[in-house]
Amino acid sequence: MTSSSSAAGGRVLRADARRNRDHILEVAQRFFTEHGVDGSLDAVAKQAGVGPGTLYRHFPTREALLAALLEAREEVLGQRLETIRSESADAAEALRGWLEALVDWAGAFDGLPEPLRAAMTAERSPLALTCEGYISTTDAFLSAAQREGSARGDVRGRDLFLAVLATSWARGAALADEQSPVAMVDLLATGWATPPS
Amino acid sequence: MTSSSSAAGGRVLRADARRNRDHILEVAQRFFTEHGVDGSLDAVAKQAGVGPGTLYRHFPTREALLAALLEAREEVLGQRLETIRSESADAAEALRGWLEALVDWAGAFDGLPEPLRAAMTAERSPLALTCEGYISTTDAFLSAAQREGSARGDVRGRDLFLAVLATSWARGAALADEQSPVAMVDLLATGWATPPS
Amino acid sequence: MTSSSSAAGGRVLRADARRNRDHILEVAQRFFTEHGVDGSLDAVAKQAGVGPGTLYRHFPTREALLAALLEAREEVLGQRLETIRSESADAAEALRGWLEALVDWAGAFDGLPEPLRAAMTAERSPLALTCEGYISTTDAFLSAAQREGSARGDVRGRDLFLAVLATSWARGAALADEQSPVAMVDLLATGWATPPS
Amino acid sequence: MTSSSSAAGGRVLRADARRNRDHILEVAQRFFTEHGVDGSLDAVAKQAGVGPGTLYRHFPTREALLAALLEAREEVLGQRLETIRSESADAAEALRGWLEALVDWAGAFDGLPEPLRAAMTAERSPLALTCEGYISTTDAFLSAAQREGSARGDVRGRDLFLAVLATSWARGAALADEQSPVAMVDLLATGWATPPS
DNA sequence: AATGAATGAGTGTTCATTCAT
DNA sequence: TATGAATGAACACTCATTCAT
Numbered sequence: 105m106t107s108s109s110s111a112a113g114g115r116v117l118r119a120d121a122r123r124n125r126d127h128i129l130e131v132a133q134r135f136f137t138e139h140g141v142d143g144s145l146d147a148v149a150k151q152a153g154v155g156p157g158t159l160y161r162h163f164p165t166r167e168a169l170l171a172a173l174l175e176a177r178e179e180v181l182g183q184r185l186e187t188i189r190s191e192s193a194d195a196a197e198a199l200r201g202w203l204e205a206l207v208d209w210a211g212a213f214d215g216l217p218e219p220l221r222a223a224m225t226a227e228r229s230p231l232a233l234t235c236e237g238y239i240s241t242t243d244a245f246l247s248a249a250q251r252e253g254s255a256r257g258d259v260r261g262r263d264l265f266l267a268v269l270a271t272s273w274a275r276g277a278a279l280a281d282e283q284s285p286v287a288m289v290d291l292l293a294t295g296w297a298t299p300p301s
Numbered sequence: 302m303t304s305s306s307s308a309a310g311g312r313v314l315r316a317d318a319r320r321n322r323d324h325i326l327e328v329a330q331r332f333f334t335e336h337g338v339d340g341s342l343d344a345v346a347k348q349a350g351v352g353p354g355t356l357y358r359h360f361p362t363r364e365a366l367l368a369a370l371l372e373a374r375e376e377v378l379g380q381r382l383e384t385i386r387s388e389s390a391d392a393a394e395a396l397r398g399w400l401e402a403l404v405d406w407a408g409a410f411d412g413l414p415e416p417l418r419a420a421m422t423a424e425r426s427p428l429a430l431t432c433e434g435y436i437s438t439t440d441a442f443l444s445a446a447q448r449e450g451s452a453r454g455d456v457r458g459r460d461l462f463l464a465v466l467a468t469s470w471a472r473g474a475a476l477a478d479e480q481s482p483v484a485m486v487d488l489l490a491t492g493w494a495t496p497p498s
Numbered sequence: 499m500t501s502s503s504s505a506a507g508g509r510v511l512r513a514d515a516r517r518n519r520d521h522i523l524e525v526a527q528r529f530f531t532e533h534g535v536d537g538s539l540d541a542v543a544k545q546a547g548v549g550p551g552t553l554y555r556h557f558p559t560r561e562a563l564l565a566a567l568l569e570a571r572e573e574v575l576g577q578r579l580e581t582i583r584s585e586s587a588d589a590a591e592a593l594r595g596w597l598e599a600l601v602d603w604a605g606a607f608d609g610l611p612e613p614l615r616a617a618m619t620a621e622r623s624p625l626a627l628t629c630e631g632y633i634s635t636t637d638a639f640l641s642a643a644q645r646e647g648s649a650r651g652d653v654r655g656r657d658l659f660l661a662v663l664a665t666s667w668a669r670g671a672a673l674a675d676e677q678s679p680v681a682m683v684d685l686l687a688t689g690w691a692t693p694p695s
Numbered sequence: 696m697t698s699s700s701s702a703a704g705g706r707v708l709r710a711d712a713r714r715n716r717d718h719i720l721e722v723a724q725r726f727f728t729e730h731g732v733d734g735s736l737d738a739v740a741k742q743a744g745v746g747p748g749t750l751y752r753h754f755p756t757r758e759a760l761l762a763a764l765l766e767a768r769e770e771v772l773g774q775r776l777e778t779i780r781s782e783s784a785d786a787a788e789a790l791r792g793w794l795e796a797l798v799d800w801a802g803a804f805d806g807l808p809e810p811l812r813a814a815m816t817a818e819r820s821p822l823a824l825t826c827e828g829y830i831s832t833t834d835a836f837l838s839a840a841q842r843e844g845s846a847r848g849d850v851r852g853r854d855l856f857l858a859v860l861a862t863s864w865a866r867g868a869a870l871a872d873e874q875s876p877v878a879m880v881d882l883l884a885t886g887w888a889t890p891p892s
Numbered sequence: 893a894a895t896g897a898a899t900g901a902g903t904g905t906t907c908a909t910t911c912a913t
Numbered sequence: 914t915a916t917g918a919a920t921g922a923a924c925a926c927t928c929a930t931t932c933a934t
Contacts, residue, residue, distance in 0.1 A: 121918055155921045196494060258483045259493045267485060270467035286455045288464060295492035296456045297393060343928060352895040515897055549900045590888060652877045653887050661879060664861035680849045682858060689886035690850045737907060746916040
């Protein structure tokens with residue numbers, strides 16, 4: 105983590121505040137993993153051993169907390185991004201790899217896709233920025249594939265990102281379910297229809 | 302409506318009870334359309350002019366109420382099914398049409414896809430039956446397409462049904478958004494990748 | 499009390515509900531007497547041994563609770579009204595007596611004048627009706643005094659009612675203070691100025 | 696402002712501290728004017744660009760802040776006092792003018808009369824001194840009028856001061872209301888009753 | 893069969909005050 | 914001296930569910 109000295113806004117935090125903030129994030133990470141993103145914020149505060157006011161000071165909304173949590177995961181996704189870039193044989197494979205990475209990312213917590221989708225249309229959410237960033241990346245990968253001729257021209261990065269969220273959303277159930285022979289990410293790539301030979 | 306004399310269980314209701322039940326359904330239909338499926342059940346009861354106990358007696362859970370509501374919509378979907386069966390040129394077109402119909406169906410209320418997905422794994426839900434029925438129908442269409450050679454063999458009806466729910470889930474946002482040139486149902490059919498020529 | 503079978507709205511309450519409602523009123527009466535009208539409603543509920551939802555059901559706002567409490571005191575004020583009507587030598591004495599009664603009434607709880615004053619301008623408050631009623635009564639007494647020639651013609655009942663509230667508001671301090679030789683109600687009647695002989 | 700080098704206690708402040716203090720006062724003046732005296736002190740601190748601790752150091756209680764604010768207004772009231780003294784035809788007119796000035800003064804902020812009244816009985820409040828000072832002045836004007844024979848002898852300056860606060864308190868509502876033909880300050884002077892001719 | 897009163901844990905949010913930095 | 918992070922009790926209000934009537 106590089107958050108050792110800076111919050112999202114870039115302002116330097118006092119040592120004790122940073123410690124608290126980091127601790128809250130750790131607890132929230134665990135809590136949301138176990139209880140999903142709709143869990144009680146008061147419960148998070150209690151588990152972190154701080155008052156609700158402290159939680160509120162650091163993260164004024166549930167979205168802000170989620171955004172900070174995802175920011176912490178950014179690094180993981182970034183590394184995966186590097187791997188994809190360096191090891192993919194072609195743009196199509198890269199795009200597919202990236203979409204898979206995104207699906208994992210959006211599936212980090214139960215119920216996470218919901219606020220992410222909401223952030224795609226609501227300008228105000230702190231999650232919006234995060235989404236926009238990844239949509240851009242998706243667009244980059246998609247454009248490369250389109251130039252390569254391996255992706256349809258009428259699809260937009262935004263569409264694929266939304267499809268990714270939908271896939272993550274669906275996976276919550278699919279995982280509980282027995283594994284399907286064909287994953288939805290695959291379906292998304294080639295569709296259910298066989299190409300007209 | 303053919304529910305004129307029977308509840309799901311098939312038990313005959315007293316005339317006044319049936320009237321009550323039907324009225325609740327009408328109100329709930331309107332209410333969920335306006336406020337989404339997460340709206341307050343107390344509000345539904347109040348609008349219907351009955352006590353919450355009465356609502357509870359008829360529909361012990363939110364899922365039960367939704368199931369009854371969807372049962373009422375079954376007829377509409379059934380008619381569309383007939384049209385598809387009679388007017389589709391081939392099995393692939395039929396399958397596609399059916400999936401579109403399902404997407405509309407699952408998008409009847411805001412937030413409906415969520416409990417439907419839950420019902421796919423939870424055995425207990427009264428919605429499970431409904432889902433299973435439509436999964437079977439999807440399987441039938443899919444099998445025909447597979448026999449015809451126009452659908453991949455490794456896809457299951459269950460997968461497509463889940464994909465349909467995900468599509469409905471995503472559409473909520475997509476509609477608010479500017480319309481994408483490529484709809485997700487299409488994406489689902491042929492994928493984003495161009496077939497290797 | 500005639501509240502034995504009816505709420506403010508006139509609807510008959512179920513026996514248990516009425517018992518609860520009456521008990522809440524008793525507790526609230528005591529609580530507001532001790533802690534003033536700004537005390538916590540949750541605390542009232544707790545003392546009454548009911549959940550906050552129950553309190554809320556009966557009295558959706560603090561004003562509603564206050565109004566019900568004052569309604570219960572209406573009878574007391576009504577009796578005083580009778581006495582004033584029957585025993586006053588003239589209209590001026592009656593008016594003065596009525597104003598004194600009102601001052602006592604508005605001083606029933608610490609902080610009560612504040613919401614009453616607010617109710618004088620806000621149409622929506624359940625207290626507004628109560629105020630309007632007593633303003634009318636004040637107007638009646640005042641008109642009589644004016645016809646009698648013992649009250650200035652340019653004063654309105656509304657003005658006197660407001661002055662009464664202000665007096666009650668001031669009394670909170672005056673009582674704690676040593677008693678003043680001249681009470682504010684008197685001051686209100688004749689002013690601090692000596693008449694130009 | 697003559698507070699250029701001293702706090703109430705008379706202690707000399709460091710230049711930066713004084714600047715801070717003065718700035719807080721400016722901001723608080725604006726803030727209380729807009730939001731009333733019950734507004735959040737944290738908000739005041741934030742608007743002033745200082746931490747809540749700093750605000751607290753300068754003004755340990757809300758009353759202390761109010762007292763300092765009123766001290767700053769003292770000058771204005773003092774000038775009005777001069778005018779009254781020099782231009783009033785008689786003691787009665789002077790007293791009346793002074794009371795009017797006081798009503799304006801106590802109405803500077805929404806909700807100000809409340810803490811002022813509290814200060815009249817609570818010895819500890821920093822507002823108490825301010826009040827006592829103005830009560831003395833009122834007593835002086837009143838005594839003059841009493842000597843002149845134009846004021847009742849059984850009224851005390853303290854009573855009039857309290858009546859002034861009550862008038863300010865009432866005025867908040869009266870202004871929102873349509874203007875009454877008879878102002879409460881007048882009522883206070885001559886009462887509602889017509890003098891027995 | 894129907895009613896609707898009661899429940900009570902739970903929600904997000906606020907803020908005067910303290911105190912470590 | 915100043916800062917601002919932390920506190921944590923308190924607030925009004927909601928609602929699925931139960932159960933006495």
